[in-house]
Amino acid sequence: MKIKIIEASETWQIRHEVMWPDQPFEFVQLEEDALGLHLGVYLQDNLVSIVSCFINDGEMQFRKLATLEEYQGKGIGSELVKYILQLAKEKKMKKVWCNARVNKKAFYEKLGMQDTEHVFEKAGQEFTIMEVLI
Template sequence: MKIKEIEASETWQIRHEVMWPDQPFEFVKLEEDKEGLHFGCFVEEKLISIVSCFIVGDELQFRKLATLNEYQGKGIASELLKYVFNLAKEKGLKKIWCNARTEKKAFYEKFGMKDTDKNFIKAGQEFTIMEVLWE
């Protein structure tokens, strides 16, 4: 398994297939993708998991963390998230946050993230904002 930086366009297929299969493909292309850092996890040259990161000031928001269905439950997204957390620490950032699907909240809590109780619905999915703060 190898994690490396990728182009935004390389994330779109997994975003669509895993997160928003019922939406048009264009739905997963974000205007802000061009400002982000995008990382992929590869197994034998096959892209299997992705995440996009956006740094503003001393905060990092990660978005669109997704792993192909056949690779889920194997700790791959956890490794990708550890990579993102290390990146944020290396850059001296004070906060990491995400818009988590409410049914995935427990996954993010394993990384010390707390629910802010700020909830919203997007395209029929319920989300909550999760964050972790560092001194």
């Protein structure tokens, strides 16, 4: 498994396939993508997991963490979050946070993130804000 910096456009197919398959492809293309740090996990030469990180005021938000379905449950997403947390420490961030689907909350909790209980809805999905202080 290798984690590498990738282009924003390289995240879009996995974002669409895993997170929002019922939405138009453009739905997963964020205006902020040009400002982000995008990471991809490769197994051999195959991109199997992606995430996008955005830094603002000493905080790092990660968005659109997605792993191809056939690779889920193998610890790849967990390794990617651990990589983000380490990167945030190196960059001296105060906090790392994300908008997590409510049904994925336990995944983030096992990685040390806390539920802020700020719940909201987007496109029919319920989200909660998860965070960890660095």
